[in-house]
Amino acid sequence: MPMATTHSLPLQERVPLNNTLQRASDLTILFLLISLLYCRLISLHFHGFVWLLSFICESWFTFVWILDTNAKWNPVTYKTYPHNLLKRLDELPAVDIFVTTADPKLEPPIITVNTVLSLLAVEYPVEKLACYVSDDAASAATFYSLVQASKFAKLWVPFCKKYDVRVRAPSVYFSTQCPPSVPSALPSDFRNDWNHVKDEYEKLCQRIENACKEKHDGVPKTDEFADFSDVERGNHPSIVKIIWENNKDANAMEDGFPHLIYVSREKRPRHSHHFKAGAMNVLTRVSGVMTNAPLILNVDCDMFANNPEVFLHGMCLLFGFPHEVHSGYVQTPQQFYGGLKDDPFGNQLVVLQHKVALGIAGLQGPLYGGTGCFHRRKIIYGSSPDLPHAHKYDVLSYKEPKQVFGDCRELLDSAAHIRSATMKTSAKLIDLSTKIETAKQVASCTYEFNTCWGKEIGWVYGAVAEDIITGLKIQSMGWESKCMTLDPAPFLGIAPAGGPASLTQFKRWATGLLQFLLGPYNPLLAIIYKSLRFRQCLAYLFFIVWPLRSLFELCYTLLPASCFLTNTSFLPKASEPAIMIPLGLMVSYNVGTLLEYFECGLSIRAWWNNQRMQRIYALTAWLFGFIGGVLKTMGLSETIFELTRKNQNSGESNIDPRRFTFDSSPMFVPGTAVVMVNMVALVVGLVRMMVNGEDVEEGGGDGPGLGELVCSLWVLLSFWSFVKGLFGKGCYVIPWVIVFKAAALVLLFLQIFAKWS
Numbered sequence: 001m002p003m004a005t006t007h008s009l010p011l012q013e014r015v016p017l018n019n020t021l022q023r024a025s026d027l028t029i030l031f032l033l034i035s036l037l038y039c040r041l042i043s044l045h046f047h048g049f050v051w052l053l054s055f056i057c058e059s060w061f062t063f064v065w066i067l068d069t070n071a072k073w074n075p076v077t078y079k080t081y082p083h084n085l086l087k088r089l090d091e092l093p094a095v096d097i098f099v100t101t102a103d104p105k106l107e108p109p110i111i112t113v114n115t116v117l118s119l120l121a122v123e124y125p126v127e128k129l130a131c132y133v134s135d136d137a138a139s140a141a142t143f144y145s146l147v148q149a150s151k152f153a154k155l156w157v158p159f160c161k162k163y164d165v166r167v168r169a170p171s172v173y174f175s176t177q178c179p180p181s182v183p184s185a186l187p188s189d190f191r192n193d194w195n196h197v198k199d200e201y202e203k204l205c206q207r208i209e210n211a212c213k214e215k216h217d218g219v220p221k222t223d224e225f226a227d228f229s230d231v232e233r234g235n236h237p238s239i240v241k242i243i244w245e246n247n248k249d250a251n252a253m254e255d256g257f258p259h260l261i262y263v264s265r266e267k268r269p270r271h272s273h274h275f276k277a278g279a280m281n282v283l284t285r286v287s288g289v290m291t292n293a294p295l296i297l298n299v300d301c302d303m304f305a306n307n308p309e310v311f312l313h314g315m316c317l318l319f320g321f322p323h324e325v326h327s328g329y330v331q332t333p334q335q336f337y338g339g340l341k342d343d344p345f346g347n348q349l350v351v352l353q354h355k356v357a358l359g360i361a362g363l364q365g366p367l368y369g370g371t372g373c374f375h376r377r378k379i380i381y382g383s384s385p386d387l388p389h390a391h392k393y394d395v396l397s398y399k400e401p402k403q404v405f406g407d408c409r410e411l412l413d414s415a416a417h418i419r420s421a422t423m424k425t426s427a428k429l430i431d432l433s434t435k436i437e438t439a440k441q442v443a444s445c446t447y448e449f450n451t452c453w454g455k456e457i458g459w460v461y462g463a464v465a466e467d468i469i470t471g472l473k474i475q476s477m478g479w480e481s482k483c484m485t486l487d488p489a490p491f492l493g494i495a496p497a498g499g500p501a502s503l504t505q506f507k508r509w510a511t512g513l514l515q516f517l518l519g520p521y522n523p524l525l526a527i528i529y530k531s532l533r534f535r536q537c538l539a540y541l542f543f544i545v546w547p548l549r550s551l552f553e554l555c556y557t558l559l560p561a562s563c564f565l566t567n568t569s570f571l572p573k574a575s576e577p578a579i580m581i582p583l584g585l586m587v588s589y590n591v592g593t594l595l596e597y598f599e600c601g602l603s604i605r606a607w608w609n610n611q612r613m614q615r616i617y618a619l620t621a622w623l624f625g626f627i628g629g630v631l632k633t634m635g636l637s638e639t640i641f642e643l644t645r646k647n648q649n650s651g652e653s654n655i656d657p658r659r660f661t662f663d664s665s666p667m668f669v670p671g672t673a674v675v676m677v678n679m680v681a682l683v684v685g686l687v688r689m690m691v692n693g694e695d696v697e698e699g700g701g702d703g704p705g706l707g708e709l710v711c712s713l714w715v716l717l718s719f720w721s722f723v724k725g726l727f728g729k730g731c732y733v734i735p736w737v738i739v740f741k742a743a744a745l746v747l748l749f750l751q752i753f754a755k756w757s
């Protein structure tokens with residue numbers, strides 16, 4: 001690693017963040033939780049089954065809280081000094097950029113095009129970059145869009161560099177109405193250029209839109225597109241096309257832009273393609289035989305580079321440490337743009353990124369998030385850090401290279417080069433077109449047979465949360481990672497909009513996470529047998545237990561209702577001093593989390609939306625993710641990766657995008673049932689109170705009191721979209737099939753309680 005050792009200028013600085021207040025608040029809550037458990041334990045014999053259930057649930061919440069506190073305990077950020085890097089530009093390593101797209105309907109090509117354009121225009125020596133786009137749909141429209149985009153890039157990239165444009169995704173840049181105020185010199189030039197480039201961009205959009213229409217009318221029938229003419233989705237040979245080769249003409253070096261290569265891997269109906277992980281592994285091999293850069297950046301198709309210096313900052317974190325073990329990969333937080341105000345679907349993850357991600361950054365480093373991450377290629381190839389105490393997990397020590405990487409001479413040579421060499425890349429110009437046949441070979445669906453791809457090397461197969469598992473595998477070898485937060489944000493993506501879309505995403509994550517807990521990649525085993533650190537393991541657990549949380553939350557939301565139905569209680573009476581504990585918990589938890597939102601500059605509304613959506617996710621997406629994960633582990637169902645819709649302005653115009661909508665997915669059944677049970681319970685409680693003529697508080701002996709009432713109302717408040725869904729109109733209403741199924745569940749539940757009481 002020549003860069004760090006031969007020069008003394010610092011590239012980064014670690015800045016621990018002060019979080020005394022946070023720690024105090026987290027510990028207060030932990031103390032109250034333990035007190036509550038203690039109270040329950042000493043009085044367990046006075047009370048029945050309900051207290052035991054509460055005790056079990058609260059023990060779980062305490063466990064989760066410990067995980068949460070651990071994750072947030074040591075937040076750090078890193079300052080980066082890219083100007084110190086600029087003095088050694090010629091030493092910068094090459095980077096291969098991977099962009100994945102999978103469906104032109106759910107991921108409109110114009111989105112991918114903007115991501116690609118923003119990446120082609122970053123501040124980095126152009127001859128060191130190559131951008132590979134993987135298209136899992138083998139769509140002529142996507143290919144055509146990229147070809148058109150490369151033509152536009154000839155205008156766009158020089159324009160960005162000449163005027164130091166800050167946001168280099170044209171759709172975002174031109175969303176400002178008029179030419180922005182002129183940066184420095186040449187005002188008249190700028191205005192003309194701006195108008196011209198904007199015109200061209202609009203034409204580009206028009207062409208892409210035409211190409212995306214039903215029969216691809218806009219796509220010309222020329223040779224270039226012949227490969228797509230009889231492509232059947234999911235059943236076609238590999239397609240590899242060089243859209244733009246940077247070193248063809250000599251003077252392109254100054255103002256050119258990086259290589260752009262289109263890859264659609266071979267697909268056959270009877271071969272599993274392993275979704276995104278499969279696509280990433282193909283890109284790794286294709287780029288390995290073409291440009292073989294020692295670094296890899298991967299981004300999802302909707303994540304454009306929002307900060308043109310992102311590569312330079314990334315290099316600071318990759319090479320700014322005395323030993324490379326400190327920076328196996330560099331992950332940027334997932335941030336979103338154009339999101340709805342106040343985060344109505346609780347999926348913009350701002351506080352999670354700020355509190356938890358920065359906290360984990362102070363441990364062994366951020367988890368790999370699947371997008372916006374710089375990897376060292378050699379780690380992807382299974383290299384462990386070169387340290388005596390590190391876990392030696394290198395497959396090549398017990399297997400032949402051919403058994404590991406597959407049978408392709410060029411790939412074996414390139415891999416051997418990566419594993420042995422330093423970051424220096426040969427400045428030798430290669431003619432990419434000579435590599436196409438080899439690239440197609442390594443992109444075929446039989447190439448991986450009897451190799452280590454998807455297991456010991458590359459992105460890990462078999463789980464839909466391939467990102468977290470791949471990162472865990474890397475950290476288990478002893479590598480640390482670094483979190484890169486920048487202002488402006490490094491990459492920005494699209495958060496799913498609408499109820500069903502965000503549930504799909506959370507359900508996939510939950511399924512993937514459970515597969516972890518039940519599979520060979522369990523982090524608990526990794527601390528024992530490998531080099532994962534203890535507190536890092538707890539940080540993984542914080543995410544991995546998401547699906548399990550649903551069971552306890554479901555139980556807890558039913559507790560107050562069952563108290564009304566059976567005339568018992570699960571909380572102390574308002575007159576008893578012990579009520580202070582649950583009361584204190586409720587207040588400190590809500591105030592504590594609210595302060596976190598304020599600290600991140602968010603509103604009280606955003607806080608509430610996240611609170612209620614957490615509850616909703618738990619009883620919809622996480623619960624179904626849990627079931628899906630169990631079925632998958634028992635071999636009863638297949639792993640599938642359901643894409644998240646990225647088309648923001650699709651759908652009917654008269655729908656309020658901020659309101660929760662429903663469809664007939666069974667995911668909505670449990671939430672609807674919980675709402676119904678709580679409503680029935682409140683009515684039962686009210687009737688009993690009127691019949692007996694009692695005050696809620698003095699309710700006969702062990703009956704429900706104020707605590708139960710507040711909890712039940714809190715559940716209804718959290719599920720208010722469901723309450724409205726029961727009585728609403730149009731797409732805001734819960735479909736009758738769901739209501740019917742939920743009602744059946746409620747009857748069953750009531751039956752059980754009738755027996756019990």
Ligand SMILES: O=c1ccn([C@@H]2O[C@H](COP(=O)(O)OP(=O)(O)O[C@H]3O[C@H](CO)[C@@H](O)[C@H](O)[C@H]3O)[C@@H](O)[C@H]2O)c(=O)[nH]1
Binds near residue numbers: 302
């Ligand atoms: O068969 C597939 C399926 C997906 N993708 C790509 O994978 C990316 C992520 O898919 P998306 O639907 O956007 O999922 P998200 O839930 O938004 O993605 C998050 O969660 C995923 C794991 O569940 C990670 O892989 C992603 O990087 C992370 O951003 C997109 O670029 C897709 O085109 C493929 O290339 N092939």
Ligand SMILES: [Mn+2]
Binds near residue numbers: 493494644
């Ligand atoms: Mn996404």
